[in-house]
Amino acid sequence: MSQVVKSSEAGSQKQGEFYAEARKIVADQFQPNEFRYWLDFLVSTTLGYALASVFLAMPILSWGAGLSFFGASFALYRASMFVHEVVHLPKSSMKRFRFAWNLFAGVPMMVPSFAYNSHIHHHSSRHYGTEHDGEYLPLASGSVRGVLLFLAQIFFQPILVFLRFLVLTPLSFLNGSLRKWTIRHASSLVINFRYERDAAQKYTAADTFWEVLTWIRATTAIALVLTQVMPATRLPKMLLLAMFILTVNHLRTLAAHRYTNSGIKMSHTDQFLDSTNVTGNWLTELVCPLGLRYHALHHLFPGIPYHNLGTAHTKLTDELHPSSLYHESTIPNLRTAWRDLLAHIKQNRTTTSSLSVVDEMVTQSSKIHKETLAH
Numbered sequence: 001m002s003q004v005v006k007s008s009e010a011g012s013q014k015q016g017e018f019y020a021e022a023r024k025i026v027a028d029q030f031q032p033n034e035f036r037y038w039l040d041f042l043v044s045t046t047l048g049y050a051l052a053s054v055f056l057a058m059p060i061l062s063w064g065a066g067l068s069f070f071g072a073s074f075a076l077y078r079a080s081m082f083v084h085e086v087v088h089l090p091k092s093s094m095k096r097f098r099f100a101w102n103l104f105a106g107v108p109m110m111v112p113s114f115a116y117n118s119h120i121h122h123h124s125s126r127h128y129g130t131e132h133d134g135e136y137l138p139l140a141s142g143s144v145r146g147v148l149l150f151l152a153q154i155f156f157q158p159i160l161v162f163l164r165f166l167v168l169t170p171l172s173f174l175n176g177s178l179r180k181w182t183i184r185h186a187s188s189l190v191i192n193f194r195y196e197r198d199a200a201q202k203y204t205a206a207d208t209f210w211e212v213l214t215w216i217r218a219t220t221a222i223a224l225v226l227t228q229v230m231p232a233t234r235l236p237k238m239l240l241l242a243m244f245i246l247t248v249n250h251l252r253t254l255a256a257h258r259y260t261n262s263g264i265k266m267s268h269t270d271q272f273l274d275s276t277n278v279t280g281n282w283l284t285e286l287v288c289p290l291g292l293r294y295h296a297l298h299h300l301f302p303g304i305p306y307h308n309l310g311t312a313h314t315k316l317t318d319e320l321h322p323s324s325l326y327h328e329s330t331i332p333n334l335r336t337a338w339r340d341l342l343a344h345i346k347q348n349r350t351t352t353s354s355l356s357v358v359d360e361m362v363t364q365s366s367k368i369h370k371e372t373l374a375h
Contacts, residue, residue, distance in 0.1 A: 015269040018325045022300065025319050026312040032089070032305035037097055040290075040307075041082055045104055048075030052241060056234050069241070077245045078289040079105050085290065085306055086113045087120065107213045109242075110161050111189060114207035118188040118197060123302055128271050129261030132198075134190030139259040140344040147341070150191065151250055158242035161189075162218055169215040187211075191253065252287050255337035256295040260344065269325065272300045276337055277313060277330045284334060296329035 051072035058065040083106065086098050098113065106112040121127040122135040129136050139146055164186050172179040184197050221238075224230035258274050266274065275296035278284055284293050291298070291309035297316070298304070304312055320326050331337055 015267070015325070019269065019300070021324075022316055022320065022326060025315050026301060026304065029308040029312040029315075030301075030303050030305070031308075032094070033307060034094055034097065036307050037082075037085070037094065037305075041079060041097070041101065041105070044075050044079040048072050048079050049108075051075060055241070056237050060237065069244070073241055073244045073248070074286050076109065076241070077248055080109050080111055080245065081249075081290050081292065083111060083113050083116045084119070084292070087116050088302055102210050103213075107210060107217050110165060110214055110217065112207075112210040112214055114203070114210055115187055115189045118190060118195065123271075123299065125268055125271070126265060128266050129274070130263050130265065131192070131194050134188055134192050134195035135253075136257065136261070137192055137259065138262045139254075140341060141260070141262045141348050142345065143349065144342065144345060147254070147345070150254075151247075153191065154243055154246045154250055157246060158239055165211070165214045166218040166222070169211055191250075248287055251334070251338075252292060254341060255288075255334045256292070258337075258344070259341065268300075272296050273325065273328060275299045275329060278332075278334055278337065279330065280333050287334060 049072075051068045054068040055065050055072055058068065082101050086101055089098065102112055118134040122133050124133075127133045129138070137146070137150060139150065164182075168178075168182050168186060172182040183203050187203070188195060188197050221230075221235065225232050225235060255276060255278060257276065260274055273296075275298075277296045278288060278293040280288075280293055288295075291306035294309040294313050297309055297313050301312070316326050317330070331340075
């Protein structure tokens, strides 16, 4: 027993030393460049909306519609992912940027930042990988069917989000119980639908303000169609854009973690090791914008702004010893992450099947033993 304790203490000490050394190496990478945020966001948003306008106006089967569709999707995807940066920014910093992001991206795309406040639980050692983590599913210990069900969210999640703001927002203001249910169960952008928003996540007046604006945005879209100001064909086109963006994000999400946790609490370092850094190429940047390819590094140091993650990763890769825990998180491309996940699922099923056979043998042996004693 004492050897186990000593081994655990040695492991904790090693993890502590790893964190301290890594923190020292990237100590100069935590300062956000506000100009960089504004420039990146405004270019992505302007390009995205311009190309989306072209796509919505053109015949859907034309070459112009196809090119503008993909251009708009990736530009708006990049713009939307700034929500990840917004929730990590200190409440007192870059308030104008936070406001502008919600006004020009969060509300129009129906992803206001208050719906992503649950992300903080994803970084908590008490919640990461448990049922209280809205952004995690134990996919590696499940089945291929579980992965397919996860990907199936792509087809109905945009519709559910639209209906949440169009219908539940006004109705919930008329009924206190429905309002509480809506805030608790339908106000967080998650992949784990068992997640519930807890009382500690206060729903502020600002959150209500952005919610009402998002309701106005949803209502306006319907009103424009009903009054024939906007062609009805634009609604399915907008849904197609949303579904494609969600498809790319779900594929990225599948590669962000190893999903080996089956619901137990994990240490900060274990969270890091359950995540990935993808070196990749230009395509990786399209699928994982704003430094999201360095997801393990982000879990290690959530305070590093997106534009410094690449530099921080290079410094850690170059300066840490080859045997450092840091290198265990790095993979060459997204395909490796997807392949590893499927391999882990297959291995888990084989192990489970073998254990079932052993359990059956033990049960049968025990039954025979009892019968022998009876005779």
